[in-house]
Amino acid sequence: MAFTSLNFLVLIALLVVLTQCFVTPLGRSIVLCLASAAFIASYVSTPVQLIPLAAFLLFCYGLVRSVQARPSRRSLALSIALVVASFIYLKKFSFLDGVGTLPFPYLVIGLSYILFRVIHILVDACQGGLPAKIGPLSFFNYTSNVLSFVSGPIQRFQDFAERSTAQLVLDEDKVFAAFSRVITGFIKLAIVSAIADYFFASLSARLLGTVSIGSWASAVALYAFAASAYTVYLYYNFSGYMDIVIGVSWLIGLDLPENFNRPFSSRNFLEFWSRWHMTLSDWFKLYVFNPLLKAMTMRVESPALQTYLGVIAFFVTFLIMGMWHGTTSVFLVYGLLLGAGASANKLWQISMTRRLGKQRYKALAANALHAWLCTGLTFAYFALALTCFWTDMPQLLSLIHLLGVGGFVAALLAMAVVVGVTLMGTHAAASWLAPRVEGWGKATSGLIARNLLMGTRVLAIAVVASFFHKAPEFVYRAF
Amino acid sequence: MIMSNANMRTVFKQFGLLLISVAGLYAIVLAVTLMLVPRQEVTNGLDTAQAANTLYFTEPKYVFLARSALNTPSDKIIMLGASNVVVGFKQAQVQKMVPSAQVHNLGVGGSNMTQIREVIDLVQEVQSPQARQHNTFVIGIWYGLFADDAVRWNTPDRHAGDTDIDIERYRYGFFRRGASGPVEVLPARYLDTGTTLIHPYLVIDGWTRDMTSVLRQHLSGKTKVITDAQRNAVVLTEDEKQRYLDFWADYMGHRPLSEQQFAVLRDLVSTIVANGGHVILVDLPLPAWHAQRSSYSAQYQQHKQQLFAELAHEPNVRTVEMRSNESSDENFSDEVHPKPRVTQAWAQELVSALNAQHSNTQTLTQDTLQQSAKPVE
Numbered sequence: 027m028a029f030t031s032l033n034f035l036v037l038i039a040l041l042v043v044l045t046q047c048f049v050t051p052l053g054r055s056i057v058l059c060l061a062s063a064a065f066i067a068s069y070v071s072t073p074v075q076l077i078p079l080a081a082f083l084l085f086c087y088g089l090v091r092s093v094q095a096r097p098s099r100r101s102l103a104l105s106i107a108l109v110v111a112s113f114i115y116l117k118k119f120s121f122l123d124g125v126g127t128l129p130f131p132y133l134v135i136g137l138s139y140i141l142f143r144v145i146h147i148l149v150d151a152c153q154g155g156l157p158a159k160i161g162p163l164s165f166f167n168y169t170s171n172v173l174s175f176v177s178g179p180i181q182r183f184q185d186f187a188e189r190s191t192a193q194l195v196l197d198e199d200k201v202f203a204a205f206s207r208v209i210t211g212f213i214k215l216a217i218v219s220a221i222a223d224y225f226f227a228s229l230s231a232r233l234l235g236t237v238s239i240g241s242w243a244s245a246v247a248l249y250a251f252a253a254s255a256y257t258v259y260l261y262y263n264f265s266g267y268m269d270i271v272i273g274v275s276w277l278i279g280l281d282l283p284e285n286f287n288r289p290f291s292s293r294n295f296l297e298f299w300s301r302w303h304m305t306l307s308d309w310f311k312l313y314v315f316n317p318l319l320k321a322m323t324m325r326v327e328s329p330a331l332q333t334y335l336g337v338i339a340f341f342v343t344f345l346i347m348g349m350w351h352g353t354t355s356v357f358l359v360y361g362l363l364l365g366a367g368a369s370a371n372k373l374w375q376i377s378m379t380r381r382l383g384k385q386r387y388k389a390l391a392a393n394a395l396h397a398w399l400c401t402g403l404t405f406a407y408f409a410l411a412l413t414c415f416w417t418d419m420p421q422l423l424s425l426i427h428l429l430g431v432g433g434f435v436a437a438l439l440a441m442a443v444v445v446g447v448t449l450m451g452t453h454a455a456a457s458w459l460a461p462r463v464e465g466w467g468k469a470t471s472g473l474i475a476r477n478l479l480m481g482t483r484v485l486a487i488a489v490v491a492s493f494f495h496k497a498p499e500f501v502y503r504a505f
Numbered sequence: 506m507i508m509s510n511a512n513m514r515t516v517f518k519q520f521g522l523l524l525i526s527v528a529g530l531y532a533i534v535l536a537v538t539l540m541l542v543p544r545q546e547v548t549n550g551l552d553t554a555q556a557a558n559t560l561y562f563t564e565p566k567y568v569f570l571a572r573s574a575l576n577t578p579s580d581k582i583i584m585l586g587a588s589n590v591v592v593g594f595k596q597a598q599v600q601k602m603v604p605s606a607q608v609h610n611l612g613v614g615g616s617n618m619t620q621i622r623e624v625i626d627l628v629q630e631v632q633s634p635q636a637r638q639h640n641t642f643v644i645g646i647w648y649g650l651f652a653d654d655a656v657r658w659n660t661p662d663r664h665a666g667d668t669d670i671d672i673e674r675y676r677y678g679f680f681r682r683g684a685s686g687p688v689e690v691l692p693a694r695y696l697d698t699g700t701t702l703i704h705p706y707l708v709i710d711g712w713t714r715d716m717t718s719v720l721r722q723h724l725s726g727k728t729k730v731i732t733d734a735q736r737n738a739v740v741l742t743e744d745e746k747q748r749y750l751d752f753w754a755d756y757m758g759h760r761p762l763s764e765q766q767f768a769v770l771r772d773l774v775s776t777i778v779a780n781g782g783h784v785i786l787v788d789l790p791l792p793a794w795h796a797q798r799s800s801y802s803a804q805y806q807q808h809k810q811q812l813f814a815e816l817a818h819e820p821n822v823r824t825v826e827m828r829s830n831e832s833s834d835e836n837f838s839d840e841v842h843p844k845p846r847v848t849q850a851w852a853q854e855l856v857s858a859l860n861a862q863h864s865n866t867q868t869l870t871q872d873t874l875q876q877s878a879k880p881v882e
Contacts, residue, residue, distance in 0.1 A: 046513040196512040201519045227661060228724035236751075237726075277516065473522070481526030485534070492706050493713065495663045495672045 027068035029267055030216060030497035037061060038274050041172065045278040051191045054278065055163050062172040070133050078116055078132040085112060086144040087165050094151045094159055102152040106145055113141045119353040136175045138350065142309050143169045147183050149313060157187055164190070171280070173271040177264070177502040179285040180305040186280070194279035202476065207273030209483050214266030217490045220498045222259035226252055226416070234421055245428055250437040254445070256416050257409040261289065263501045264303070290449065293391070293400045295371040295407060296340070302408075306347070315343040333376060341369040351415075356422055360414035367407050394450070402446025406438045415501075531705070538708040544701060547574040551609040552596035560707040562714055564591065564613045565669040566676075568624055570707075572611075573631045573696050579639060580606035582859065583628060585621050586645035588614035589789055592842045594645065598852040603859060612645070613669060617652045618769040623670040625773055629780065630693040638781030643855065644770075647789045648805035649753065649841065651766040656758030677703045733845040736838040746794055749840035753799060762804045767812065778821045785858055786816070788826045792837040825858040827851070 027034050041061040045054050070076055089105040117134055118127055147168075150156050160168075160183075168186050229252035232239060239245045265286040275282040285304050292298035299307045319339040326332055348361025378387045390396055417425060429437070470479055491497060545559055551574055556567035575581060582603060584594050590612035600608040611624055621644060629637055659665050663672060664682075671687055674680035679699055680687040691699045700707075714721075741749075774784050788809055796802045813824040836847045843851060 042516060043513070046516060049512070194512060196515050198515055198519070201515045205519055205523060225724065232726050237748075477522045477526045478530065480523055481530045484523065484527050485530055489706055489709050492676055493710060495667070495676075 027065055028497060029270060029500050030212070030491075033068065037064060037172070042274065042277045045194070046196075049194050054194070055167055055190060058167050058171065058278070058280075059163055062167065062170050062175060065172040065175060066133070066136070066170060069135055074130060075132045078128060079134075079137070082112055082116060082137065083140065083166065083169060085109075086140070086169070087160075087162060090144065090147050090151060090160060090165065093148050094156065097152045097154065099152070102148055105148050109141060109144055109148070113137060117353055120355065136170065139174065139176070139178055139180065140169045142178075142180050142306070143183070145313055146180070146309065150183065155184070157184060173275055173280070174282060176500065177267065178303070178305055179268065179272075179283050180309050181280075181283055185283070189280050192279065196277065200276060202480075204273045204276040206480060207276070208270050209480060209487070211266045211269030211271075211273060212487050213483060214262040214269060215500075216266075216487050216497060219259050219262035219266060220490065220494050222255050222262060223498050224494065226255035226259050229255060230416060233425070234417070239428075242429070242433065246433045246436050246440070249425070249429060249433065250441050250444075252416075253409040253413055253437065254405075254441055257405065257412055259498075260412065260415070260501055261286075261302075263498060267500050267502070290405055290445075291401060292404050293397050294375075295367045295404055298404050298408060299344075299368070310343050310347050314346060315339050318342055334373075337369045337372045337376070340372050341365040344368040348411075348414075354418065356414045356417065356419045359419075359422065360411060363411040363414070367411065398446040398450040398453075399442060400446075401449055402442040402444070403438075405445045405449075406441035409441055410434060410438055534705045535702070538705045539701075542704075542708045542711075544704065547571055550596050550600055550607050551575070551611060553610055553612055554591050554596065560704075560711055562711055563669075565673045568611050568613060569627060569670060569673040569679075570696070570700050572627055573693075575609065575628055576632045576636050577607065577639075578636060580641070581639055582606050582608045582641045582643060584608070584610045584612060584643045584645065585616075585624055586612045586789070587616045587647075587649060588612065589647065589841045589843070590645035593789065593848055593851045594643070594855060595848050595852065598849055599855060602852060602856040606641070615657075615669065617650050617654065617657045617763075618766040618773070619654050619658075620668040620670055621650065622769050622773045623668060625777065627670070631696060634780070640777065640780075640782035641785065641859070642777055642782060643785045643787060643859075645787045645789045646770070646809070647791060647841070648762060648799070648801040649756070651762040651805065651808070652757050653760065653763040653766065656756075656760070677706060737844045737846050739838045739844070741834075741839070746798075746840070749795070750798055753801065753840070757801055762801060762808060767808055770812070771815075774816065774819075774822060778819065783821045784823070785855075786813070786822070786824045787855065787858065788813075788824070789841075790827050790843075791841060792834045794834055795837075795840050823858060823861065825854070827854050 027037070038061075041057065044057045044061075048054060048057055066079070067076070086109055089109060093101050093105050114122065115125070115127075116132075116137055147156065147160065147165075164187065167190070168181075168183055171186075174181065229248055233245070233248050233252050239248060268285045272282045272284070283305055285306075287301040287304060289298055289302035292301050319335060322335045322339065323332060326335060342365070344364035344367070345361040348364040349357050351357050351360060378390075382390065391400075413422065413425070426434075470476055542560070551567075551571055553564040553567050556562060556564045559567060559571070561567035561570050575583070582599070584590055584596075584599070591610060591614060594610060594612070596608055596610040599610075611628070613620060613624065616624075625642065628640070632640075654666060658668050667675070671680075674687045675682060677699070679689075679691040679696075681690050682688070770786075774786075777784050790796075791799075791802060813826075816822045816824055836844055838844045
């Protein structure tokens with residue numbers, strides 16, 4: 027079920043309305059369960075295709091109950107190993123080509139996020155961090171919630187349980203804010219991401235096509251534009267989807283956590299990941315980076331070396347995070363690029379602090395031109411890494427052959443400068459404009475004015491959507 | 506059940522306010538766009554070559570939204586095919602030679618037989634049974650029309666299997682996607698009302714296309730539109746010829762011509778004839794170098810000869826092989842499209858076939874004279 031389809035709109039409308047009809051915690055849970063089941067069922071043509079997912083959920087639930095009943099580090103480690111192994115088997119990773127797979131097609135969408143949520147529950151259950159025993163309905167709703175089944179956000183179980191039982195009270199402002207958030211999501215998805223996708227599709231078709239592009243410089247420029255367009259497309263597509271589900275979650279009382287915080291204003295790669303897909307980054311920090319760093323710190327006694335343990339921990343964490351995105355070899359390259367970016371960022375911070383001292387390094391970081399160029403470079407590096415999302419291995423190799431390492435470096439620098447200068451200009455224009463439009467917010471906050479503005483946004487979505495042959499797919503569902 | 510009336514009321518109130526705002530704003534935008542850019546009535550024959558000069562802008566949208574002009578009690582010659590029909594059979598040139606009938610060119614670039622079938626369906630959908638009897642469909646055929654659906658309509662920017670016509674059917678909600686293809690939402694008799702209601706979309710689409718034309722040209726990497734004089738002067742290099750051959754091999758999916766597409770052609774001929782209409786199948790020429798070097802051209806000739814032999818005795822069907830001297834290389838501006846200077850000759854050859862068809866059957870004119878006195882349903 028596509029998020030831009032009429033079916034999805036009808037489903038979330040029913041979810042919202044029925045939730046108001048059955049406002050007791052049990053009533054709301056049943057409504058959410060039915061909506062989630064209907065949503066998941068929309069992805070399959072026969073019930074058989076759901077069996078592996080259902081079995082995976084049942085298996086995970088059994089493990090959670092078992093760890094809750096007898097919490098120990100051993101049972102936790104074994105449970106996590108079993109869950110990860112089942113996940114890897116069901117996802118059909120390409121390195122498992124020799125291993126037999128199930129002899130029928132089945133649904134794999136949502137498995138990744140179920141895995142993240144289950145590991146979180148297992149760890150917290152072992153540490154006694156869960157409020158009470160988890161019932162099957164609560165477990166299903168938490169792991170397979172219609173709003174976050176495909177790509178998150180990853181809500182903590184404790185927050186989910188608290189929100190599910192809290193009284194649902196909606197006032198006019200909250201409902202308006204929820205509608206507005208959903209419409210903002212559709213604007214991002216159906217307008218901005220669709221336009222960026224149009225640019226990307228046109229440019230990448232030329233770049234990866236068989237027709238000669240011309241000079242090396244033209245190829246580099248084409249690549250830089252295509253990579254930038256894809257990055258913009260991915261961000262607005264993903265954050266648009268988040269706006270939609272977060273807006274709907276306000277109407278059903280679940281209040282899903284935020285997942286993006288202006289990531290393209292980040293001044294370095296590590297800051298970027300604290301603003302991009304925040305709930306996933308937090309999960310990796312909590313369940314991969316921290317335990318890994320702790321384990322290494324306990325084994326390395328030299329204080330000089332301990333400074334660099336973070337570099338290694340970042341590399342490993344980002345390598346795993348990158349590889350998790352897909353099942354083919356190109357995602358190993360993506361993981362290596364993410365790992366290299368994160369660890370190089372950490373190394374740079376360490377070496378600059380050593381060379382300049384904390385105060386001078388801080389002063390350098392605060393310099394406006396330096397800050398904007400770093401912002402541009404962060405965008406450019408991420409865009410370069412994302413090339414792995416829109417190419418397969420043979421295409422990536424032919425691109426490397428076409429551009430050479432020099433071509434990628436030239437494209438990286440060009441993107442960094444152009445994006446940095448553009449963002450600097452945009453920021454300056456916004457700062458100049460802000461005091462001049464201060465009164466506008468008050469003037470448009472009345473009941474009629476704010477609804478007319480929202481109506482205008484809906485019309486804009488309807489008109490721009492008609493320009494395209496089909497609504498953009500939700501791109502992150504593939505991961 | 507414990508119903509939260511207060512929550513429900515708040516949600517419904519907000520939904521209602523949004524709905525009223527959208528409806529009110531749309532009514533204003535509709536009125537303003539109708540005043541600024543009034544609807545264009547089709548007074549002459551339909552001509553997809555002129556689509557870019559209308560609010561519909563593209564050939565498929567033009568065919569889909571302007572077709573109600575075809576529900577008339579007079580004789581109509583409706584030319585169908587791909588871009589070589591649009592470019593080769595100029596509506597105005599053919600019309601001049603056939604003053605007794607209304608000539609329409611509904612060719613759509615990139616068509617295969619499935620899409621031509623859809624255009625015929627769209628035409629007949631807006632016509633009364635009597636109006637259908639006055640149709641003479643001229644279908645310009647060549648091997649490119651027999652590309653398999655699975656290859657032709659499978660690009661990343663569309664739902665797999667959607668033709669360009671399907672996309673227009675769905676675009677404004679006049680049709681919805683059904684399990685076995687498009688399902689009508691807006692009955693064809695309300696097409697004009699629907700087209701008026703979507704006027705703001707068409708106007709804004711047109712403005713956007715105008716504003717972004719240079720950008721889109723750069724993005725696609727396509728060369729600028731060339732003039733008739735430049736087209737007449739084109740001489741292809743050997744490299745260009747090879748690129749065209751490679752392009753068509755990719756376009757056809759490197760697989761044999763689709764038998765199913767020939768079945769579609771046979772079926773649509775039967776449907777037109779069953780409705781009392783006439784069909785003229787015109788085998789369009791290719792430059793000699795293309796015909797000789799493409800394996801598809803040879804396959805096509807075999808299929809075509811068999812098909813033409815089958816249809817030889819159909820009373821309302823005529824087959825024409827345009828092979829006078831138009832296939833010499835210098836008459837083409839690329840691998841399929843005739844140069845502007847030869848379109849007059851193409852028109853003459855077509856009109857000769859039309860005259861022959863009329864004189865053979867006679868019934869068309871006589872029926873027309875008798876039926877034109879009756880009101881069209």
